Amino acid sequence: MGEPHRVGIVGLGVISRAYLETLADHPAVSVVAVADLDASRSAAVAAELRDAEAMSVERLLDRPDVQTVLNLTIPAAHAEISLGAIDAGKNVYVEKPLAVTFADGRSIMERAASAGVRVGCAPDxxxxxxxxxxxxxxxxxxxxxxxxxxxxxxxxxxxxxxxxxxxxxxxxxxxxxxxxxxxxxxxxxxxxxxxxxxxxxxxxxxxxxxxxxxxxxxxxxxxxxxxxxxxxxxxxxxxxxxxxxxxxxxxxxxxxxxxxxxxxxxxxxxxxxxxxxxxxxxxxxxxxxxxxRAGYVGASRGVGLVDLVQADGHRPPRAGGEVALHVLETMTALLRSAAEGRRIELTTAVRRPVPVPLIQVEDWKGQDPYGH
Missing domain, CATH: 3.30.360.10 (Dihydrodipicolinate Reductase; domain 2)
Known part of the structure; x- marks a missing residue:
């Protein structure tokens, strides 16, 4: 599988524990940096990981060896952190939803396309x-x-x-x-x-x-x-x-x-x-x-990020930003429909993600089952 893909995590709240269960020992990725508004929390998490260093959000986004930022902040901060990572030339994987507003979600995807980086988003x-x-x-x-x-x-x-x-x-x-x-x-x-x-x-x-x-x-x-x-x-x-x-x-x-x-x-x-x-x-x-008969067996949160890493441009990530933007538009359009009392047609169009064959996580950790 070559060198592990280097990940920096921003936001170390409750959901971060579930992600670390998958990412901490996965051979495809290495968590090299963590950041949180609570410096003591980021220091404690870094101490649990083999290669991670605790640092400020700004330093993490500027760190050249971080290839993908895992954005686990609260929803209101999703767009700010994701756009900052994209502007620094990094891929982003975001906890759901992609952003608070459809306009912010669209900005994330457009900025990522211009920068030539990838976006993934929960849920996986x-x-x-x-x-x-x-x-x-x-x-x-x-x-x-x-x-x-x-x-x-x-x-x-x-x-x-x-x-x-x-x-x-x-x-x-x-x-x-x-x-x-x-x-x-x-x-x-x-x-x-x-x-x-x-x-x-x-x-x-x-x-x-x-x-x-x-x-x-x-x-x-x-x-x-x-x-x-x-x-x-x-x-x-x-x-x-x-x-x-x-x-x-x-x-x-x-x-x-x-x-x-x-x-x-x-x-x-x-x-x-x-x-x-x-x-x-x-x-x-x-x-x-x-x-x-299909799907990642025994999976936990974070498999979508690894799926994005292993896709590496050969196929769209299954938990990709395009689907997340479509889901975000669907939800915000529902709320707008409720407020305005009318049917609303969506502007985004996506294809169904590639299905997942029946894959044991242990096998998946050992090699990329798609031969990429």
Missing amino acids: TVLGTGTQTARAAIDGGLIGRPLSASAVMVTAGHERWHPNPDFYYAPGGGPLLDMGPYYVSALVHLLGPVRAVVGAASRLRAERVIGSGPRAGQRIPVQVDTHVSGVLEHVDGALSTITKSFDGVATTAAPIEVQGETGALAVPDPNYFDGEVRHFPLGGTGWRALEP
Whole structure:
């Protein structure tokens, strides 16, 4: 595989631990620099890694041996850090969403194209065996022509468990921009890109109460819609209905269901890499589980970055910026549709990412399974 690709991480919050589980010992990459607004946090993370040095964000972006910046900052900082990395001639892999606004997301992609660097973006969970097995079943004709899908996420809100949940209720947060990337990305992998949307949204509580940590009991303002529903019109004609809510308690709905002419699929939660895919054939009497037939087995967050590194210009990255921009436009168009009360046609067009064959992560760590 040659020399490992050198990565610098900006932002060392909760999600960084999941990324480091994948990246810390992966032979394709080497984490050589880490930065966080909390210098003690970056020093602690650097001490855990073999080759990493703690430093300021500015120094990391200027460091010549950093080839790709992993941007794990809060959503409001995604565009600033990504554009700074691109201007320094570095590739970027961003935690979802690509940016807070579609305009910022488009600027990232346009600036990257001009600079000749690559952009990747979470979620990469859709590259696991859950979504990829469902996609393989659809592509193999198991349910006939796909006609419709539903994607549902209902929770009481992240303030119940997160000690600093403010950004979930600030611009760039809310259930759609926070959790929607998992579901919309999965729908794009399963059914293809979206051409138009119709949305509705509500915000029925002005405040939320933090439920854990040193700020427990503190009230925070709600600045975004906390329940969003909509319809996605896919290019090939299928319709998806989507509901994302921080206003509920629980639901019995499957995270994603796909209805076809000759069967239905229940798809596991795209917030996770794996999970059971179930099939109900036309005329059948019950659901049956499908054996995993595609996707990275045993994967964790960060596989999308490694996929980008190993693509290296030979193919589009599966968790690439183009798909992330399309997903961002889909979500922001839903919110705009809700505000304006009209159907909105999208301006971006993408192809479904290349499917992932059934790959054991251990094998994938040893060599590039695509022969590049």
